[in-house]
Amino acid sequence: MAEDDNGPSNIRVICRFRPINDKEKELFADKQVCEFPPDKRTVIINSQIDSGGPSNFNFDYVFTPAARQVDVYNIAAKPTVEAVMQGFNGTVFAYGQTSSGKTFTMTGSNMSDPEYMGIIPRMVSTVFEKIESSEAKIEFQVKVGYCEIYLEKIKDLLDTSKSNLKVHEDRTRGVYIADLTEEYASSGEEVYQLMKIGTDNREVAYTHMNAGSSRSHSIFILTITQTNSIDYSSKTGKLYLVDLAGSEKVGKTGAAGKRLEEAKNINKSLTMLGNVITALTDGKSSHVPYRDSKLTRVLQDSLGGNSKTSLIVTCSPSPFNEAETISTLRFGVRAKSIKNKPKVNREYTVNELKLMLAQAKEEILKKDRIIATMKKTMQNSGVTMIDEKQIKTDEDEYDEEIQPQVIDVKSNEVYSELIIEIEDLQNKLAEVTRVMQKHKNHEDQLILENEQLHNNHEFIYKQITELQFRKAQSEDLLREKEEVVEKLTVENELLQSELNQEIDKKLNIESQLNEKTAELESVSKKQIQRLSEEKKIIEEKLANEIENNKQLTYDIEKMEQDIKKNLNDEKKLKIIEDSHNQEKERWLNEKRALINELNARVKKYVDIQMAIDKAEEKYKALENMMPDDKRELKKRSDTLERNLEQLNLMYHQLVSQKSMLKVDKQVCDRKIVRLNNKNLEHEKVIKDQTEKIVKLEQENESLREVIKKLEQKSRMTLGPATGNTKIKKVIRGGGDNSIIFKTPTSRRTLSAISETHKEQEEIEEDIINN
Numbered sequence: 131m132a133e134d135d136n137g138p139s140n141i142r143v144i145c146r147f148r149p150i151n152d153k154e155k156e157l158f159a160d161k162q163v164c165e166f167p168p169d170k171r172t173v174i175i176n177s178q179i180d181s182g183g184p185s186n187f188n189f190d191y192v193f194t195p196a197a198r199q200v201d202v203y204n205i206a207a208k209p210t211v212e213a214v215m216q217g218f219n220g221t222v223f224a225y226g227q228t229s230s231g232k233t234f235t236m237t238g239s240n241m242s243d244p245e246y247m248g249i250i251p252r253m254v255s256t257v258f259e260k261i262e263s264s265e266a267k268i269e270f271q272v273k274v275g276y277c278e279i280y281l282e283k284i285k286d287l288l289d290t291s292k293s294n295l296k297v298h299e300d301r302t303r304g305v306y307i308a309d310l311t312e313e314y315a316s317s318g319e320e321v322y323q324l325m326k327i328g329t330d331n332r333e334v335a336y337t338h339m340n341a342g343s344s345r346s347h348s349i350f351i352l353t354i355t356q357t358n359s360i361d362y363s364s365k366t367g368k369l370y371l372v373d374l375a376g377s378e379k380v381g382k383t384g385a386a387g388k389r390l391e392e393a394k395n396i397n398k399s400l401t402m403l404g405n406v407i408t409a410l411t412d413g414k415s416s417h418v419p420y421r422d423s424k425l426t427r428v429l430q431d432s433l434g435g436n437s438k439t440s441l442i443v444t445c446s447p448s449p450f451n452e453a454e455t456i457s458t459l460r461f462g463v464r465a466k467s468i469k470n471k472p473k474v475n476r477e478y479t480v481n482e483l484k485l486m487l488a489q490a491k492e493e494i495l496k497k498d499r500i501i502a503t504m505k506k507t508m509q510n511s512g513v514t515m516i517d518e519k520q521i522k523t524d525e526d527e528y529d530e531e532i533q534p535q536v537i538d539v540k541s542n543e544v545y546s547e548l549i550i551e552i553e554d555l556q557n558k559l560a561e562v563t564r565v566m567q568k569h570k571n572h573e574d575q576l577i578l579e580n581e582q583l584h585n586n587h588e589f590i591y592k593q594i595t596e597l598q599f600r601k602a603q604s605e606d607l608l609r610e611k612e613e614v615v616e617k618l619t620v621e622n623e624l625l626q627s628e629l630n631q632e633i634d635k636k637l638n639i640e641s642q643l644n645e646k647t648a649e650l651e652s653v654s655k656k657q658i659q660r661l662s663e664e665k666k667i668i669e670e671k672l673a674n675e676i677e678n679n680k681q682l683t684y685d686i687e688k689m690e691q692d693i694k695k696n697l698n699d700e701k702k703l704k705i706i707e708d709s710h711n712q713e714k715e716r717w718l719n720e721k722r723a724l725i726n727e728l729n730a731r732v733k734k735y736v737d738i739q740m741a742i743d744k745a746e747e748k749y750k751a752l753e754n755m756m757p758d759d760k761r762e763l764k765k766r767s768d769t770l771e772r773n774l775e776q777l778n779l780m781y782h783q784l785v786s787q788k789s790m791l792k793v794d795k796q797v798c799d800r801k802i803v804r805l806n807n808k809n810l811e812h813e814k815v816i817k818d819q820t821e822k823i824v825k826l827e828q829e830n831e832s833l834r835e836v837i838k839k840l841e842q843k844s845r846m847t848l849g850p851a852t853g854n855t856k857i858k859k860v861i862r863g864g865g866d867n868s869i870i871f872k873t874p875t876s877r878r879t880l881s882a883i884s885e886t887h888k889e890q891e892e893i894e895e896d897i898i899n900n
């Protein structure tokens with residue numbers, strides 16, 4: 131058997147029992163219904179319900195509740211991931227009642243703890259370890275997809291906006307989920323990140339049986355493509371890691387409302403899964419109802435198709451769940467007899483295809499010779515051979531009369547073998563034809579991409595022209611701005627010097643003014659001070675005189691009173707009167723003199739006051755006269771300052787605009803240089819591609835010739851046996867007869883396509899960045 135095809139293989143079924151949980155302990159203490167014989171392949175159930183005695187269930191491996199996560203991984207899943215790394219499809223899925231340990235087994239209770247991490251993180255590690263230890267010439271691509279089936283809808287867990295994905299099928303990809311988000315990952319860490327995103331988006335709920343019960347079937351998909359960078363052969367392995375939602379008895383889980391709806395749906399899809407398994411294993415069913423549920427449709431290749439599949443059935447050891455455990459074990463036993471047909475998903479190299487063609491040609495020649503010999507032998511022994519022309523290729527026109535002769539020929543054992551071999555050859559030819567067609571499609575794609583490249587080239591060229599135009603515009607603008615800046619700079623300098631002169635003048639005047647003010651102030655201050663002192667003295671004297679006067683008036687009044695009192699003594703009085711009059715006269719004279727003096731002094735005071743007022747007025751006039759000059763000067767200098775400020779502002783703005791324009795210009799220049807370089811590269815790629823296409827077309831022409839000849843030969847060889855419908859069916863099944871071959875695409879072309887892709891992506895990225 132070829133390395134690529136290990137022939138049909140059974141699904142591996144592994145059974146795992148989890149430890150008894152608290153609830154079960156409460157109800158049944160440590161009692162267990164299961165027993166584990168030392169062969170590690172059998173579990174014996176000592177039924178508590180059924181008195182029919184113990185029942186044995188056999189699996190590929192049985193794990194006891196004490197099993198460690200790492201052991202479960204090594205036995206149940208590692209062989210599958212290893213097969214995926216060889217280009218096979220692989221599936222590991224967990225089935226069991228709710229709370230039996232499916233998620234614990236698939237994901238683990240702690241993804242970062244090596245003791246508790248489950249199968250998925252371990253598989254991811256193995257994938258990247260294998261990548262690391264593989265040869266340098268092998269290039270890998272790892273893609274991650276994650277979805278769940280919830281209430282019969284496929285929801286993308288990496289992009290929750292996609293909530294109802296469809297399942298498609300084609301000859302090359304098999305069954306697949308269309309439009310599922312697939313993210314590239316280059317390390318285990320990146321895959322864990324994606325797993326975390328997806329897990330956070332899952333439908334999980336609390337039930338009486340499990341605090342974090344999965345309400346959906348989750349499917350984690352890893353696609354690993356490896357390409358040999360020397361001969362360009364490639365292999366793609368797809369790994370499906372499925373954590374099914376648990377079957378549950380509604381009464382036990384306490385489901386109601388939304389939970390009840392979910393439970394019904396889960397149970398229904400698990401029943402459909404059971405039906406598919408029954409149809410695959412009972413040997414009676416001609417139809418497998420994959421399309422009855424989304425789950426079975428998605429798992430179509432994993433169950434009876436192109437996949438190496440491991441099923442892990444998870445169970446509870448407690449009598450509390452005995453019925454569910456037995457049902458799970460029965461499911462596992464049935465699944466064990468499913469036969470899958472895994473094969474390596476590989477792409478042939480041109481050399482391999484050429485080799486296959488050469489082998490086919492050789493085989494056909496060999497058969498031709500055998501047929502010729504046989505014909506001769508038969509003719510010699512009297513058997514009438516059918517003339518090739520007599521045989522009609524149309525099945526409906528099958529000639530009943532020649533049937534006995536054909537039967538005669540058929541009865542010949544060697545001839546039958548020959549037919550089988552020719553059939554085989556036909557299959558190979560169909561395969562080669564199919565691959566050729568695929569290559570032709572690649573070539574068409576290449577041409578299309580080339581056109582796209584041309585379009586991109588034109589687009590870039592347009593962009594360059596536009597940028598050059600913009601650059602010229604910016605340069606003009608820059609020039610204009612520079613001229614304006616220069617003009618303004620000159621004006622500014624002129625104004626600056628004018629302003630400096632004005633400032634000097636202003637300073638001069640200000641200092642003169644200050645001097646004069648100081649002078650005037652000192653003179654006026656001295657005068658005022660002196661006058662004030664004199665005024666003070668006069669005021670004091672005046673106050674004294676007034677006081678004296680008051681005293682005198684008082685005395686006179688007193689004397690008059692005394693005189694009046696002494697009127698009786700006229701003489702005395704007369705004398706007194708005379709003396710009094712004299713005295714009075716003297717006093718009056720004195721008083722008059724004093725009053726005159728006082729008046730003179732008051733006059734002098736008034737004169738002084740007037741002089742002061744005059745001086746003050748003069749000073750004020752001087753002061754008024756001075757601020758006018760000052761104000762005018764200030765006004766002028768303020769205007770000049772404002773002008774200067776504005777000019778400065780304008781100057782700075784222009785300078786910054788100029789530097790910005792300079793930066794713009796530099797950026798434009800750089801862009802143009804970069805785009806010109808890209809453009810040159812681009813033109814070179816287009817030229818290379820065109821040359822490659824021409825070369826490929828030549829290659830294709832010669833291969834087409836070979837195929838034509840081969841087909842002619844094959845038709846000629848098969849001529850006598852075309853009455854056999856089996857051969858026709860094979861040709862029809864291939865469906866490639868009507869296909870017109872154009873040019874086969876070599877591996878090198880495929881790599882050129884991917885290179886072109888890369889370049890195109892780089893150019894696009896550049897355009898976006900620019």
Ligand SMILES: Nc1ncnc2c1ncn2[C@@H]1O[C@H](COP(=O)(O)OP(=O)(O)OP(=O)(O)O)[C@@H](O)[C@H]1O
Pocket residue numbers: 147148149151195226227228229230231232233234235239340342343344345374375376377444
């Ligand atoms: N082998 C085990 N060892 C220790 N604990 C386990 C084991 N298996 C399961 N458990 C624990 O049992 C509980 C239920 O397990 P888990 O969630 O994996 O069940 P499930 O089958 O995925 O349930 P559901 O179908 O409801 O999602 C969890 O707390 C888990 O940690």
